[in-house]
Amino acid sequence: xxxxxxxxxxxRTGGLGARGTHSPGDAARSEGRMPxxxxxxxxxxxxxPDEPFCTELTAEQRALKEKEKxxxxxxxxxxxxxxxRLQYRESFAEMNRRSNEWKTVMGSVFFFFGFTALLIWWQRxxxxxxxxxxxxxxxxxxxxxxxxxxxxxxxxxxxARWDYEKKQWKK
Amino acid sequence: MAxxxxxxxxxxxxxxxxxxxxxxxxxxxxxxxxxSLVLYIISLMLTTKLTHTSTMDAQEVETIWTILPAIILIxxxxxxxxxxxxxDEINNPSLTVKTMGHQWYWSYEYTDYEDLxxxxxxxxxxxxxxxxLRLLEVDNRVVLPMELPIxxxxxxxxxxxxxxxxxxxxxxDAIPGRLNQxxxxxxxxxxxxxxxxxICGSNHSxxxxxxxxxxxKHFENWSLSMI
Numbered sequence: 356x357x358x359x360x361x362x363x364x365x366x367r368t369g370g371l372g373a374r375g376t377h378s379p380g381d382a383a384r385s386e387g388r389m390p391x392x393x394x395x396x397x398x399x400x401x402x403x404p405d406e407p408f409c410t411e412l413t414a415e416q417r418a419l420k421e422k423e424k425x426x427x428x429x430x431x432x433x434x435x436x437x438x439x440r441l442q443y444r445e446s447f448a449e450m451n452r453r454s455n456e457w458k459t460v461m462g463s464v465f466f467f468f469g470f471t472a473l474l475i476w477w478q479r480x481x482x483x484x485x486x487x488x489x490x491x492x493x494x495x496x497x498x499x500x501x502x503x504x505x506x507x508x509x510x511x512x513x514x515a516r517w518d519y520e521k522k523q524w525k526k
Numbered sequence: 527m528a529x530x531x532x533x534x535x536x537x538x539x540x541x542x543x544x545x546x547x548x549x550x551x552x553x554x555x556x557x558x559x560x561x562s563l564v565l566y567i568i569s570l571m572l573t574t575k576l577t578h579t580s581t582m583d584a585q586e587v588e589t590i591w592t593i594l595p596a597i598i599l600i601x602x603x604x605x606x607x608x609x610x611x612x613x614d615e616i617n618n619p620s621l622t623v624k625t626m627g628h629q630w631y632w633s634y635e636y637t638d639y640e641d642l643x644x645x646x647x648x649x650x651x652x653x654x655x656x657x658x659l660r661l662l663e664v665d666n667r668v669v670l671p672m673e674l675p676i677x678x679x680x681x682x683x684x685x686x687x688x689x690x691x692x693x694x695x696x697x698x699d700a701i702p703g704r705l706n707q708x709x710x711x712x713x714x715x716x717x718x719x720x721x722x723x724x725i726c727g728s729n730h731s732x733x734x735x736x737x738x739x740x741x742x743k744h745f746e747n748w749s750l751s752m753i
Contacts, residue, residue, distance in 0.1 A: 489651065493656070
């Protein structure tokens with residue numbers, strides 16, 4: 356869809372633009388058409404394709420196309436549907452259908468999360484060195500007491516949240 | 527010093543750092559506004575069924591989103607320059623202290639009156655007293671008088687270092703062969719920690735700076751004891 360939108364933007368640039376850089380052979384193709392490989396596919400950003408879906412018609416289909424040249428009130432509903440199907444590959448409802456792709460994607464994402472978690476766990480057990488002594492609860496408590504005693508960050512930080520009168524954290 | 531689960535800067539201990547905190551609040555608010563606007567627009571783009579493939583020009587909105595960022599940038603630049611010039615104001619320092627960066631320690635020289643100089647090495651983790659801060663404590667702290675402007679002259683004896691004390695809003699590169707000046711003034715007594723802020727070799731993370739700001743009397747006693 357994005358490529359088609361980008362392509363249509365390029366086509367309508369006008370001026371020397373794309374044409375100036377093309378070889379003489381390309382100029383033979385008329386301007387304003389989408390590239391041949393997406394020409395007969397409807398897309399949400401380009402709902403009316405340039406080329407009809409079925410180009411080789413059986414005798415019956417050709418007869419129907421002749422009938423189409425007359426008044427359309429003469430066509431039965433079944434014929435109208437047949438003509439629609441000749442012109443367009445998918446109806447709007449079919450074109451806009453949703454898919455189950457999201458389940459595959461989410462499943463793969465979670466699988467890789469889990470795999471990474473396993474790797475990290477292995478790393479913690481077999482690779483990481485000993486934790487330093489300063490991370491024990493006892494040391495951390497003494498460190499906190501020292502920081503509070505020296506009133507570190509007394510404006511909005513740590514010591515600001517300690518109530519020095521009641522010797523507890525401020526509520 | 528930094529504390530656990532800290533989100534912002536350390537509390538300011540100097541007027542310049544207070545200015546920087548306010549400036550940061552102002553600029554971060556602008557950043558949050560722009561980011562949330564962009565996120566909102568992206569979410570709108572991704573959740574619409576409408577398409578439009580024939581947009582050719584959009585002169586009005588292009589003008590707006592050129593002029594408006596220019597205005598926003600000016601609104602950020604003006605306070606920034608104001609603080610920059612504020613840092614260079616004349617402030618008549620009462621004391622001059624020189625600090626030289628080495629691999630991998632700082633040395634300090636107080637040569638206004640007598641010749642006092644000493645080295646300041648980090649205390650290794652195995653030698654810490656219980657309750658000390660790992661990788662931040664030093665054997666000889668830089669004792670300075672509080673509430674007085676002090677001129678710091680910063681240089682290096684070997685490679686690039688940087689003398690930084692975040693709570694005072696200081697960070698000045700120590701460049702060999704060059705003398706950089708910074709002004710230090712602390713509004714509070716206490717210990718203020720910093721770390722070398724320019725990569726200088728294997729022990730770059732292990733050459734901290736500790737300022738001990740004390741009343742003038744204590745500073746005088748200390749410097750007498752150190753000579």
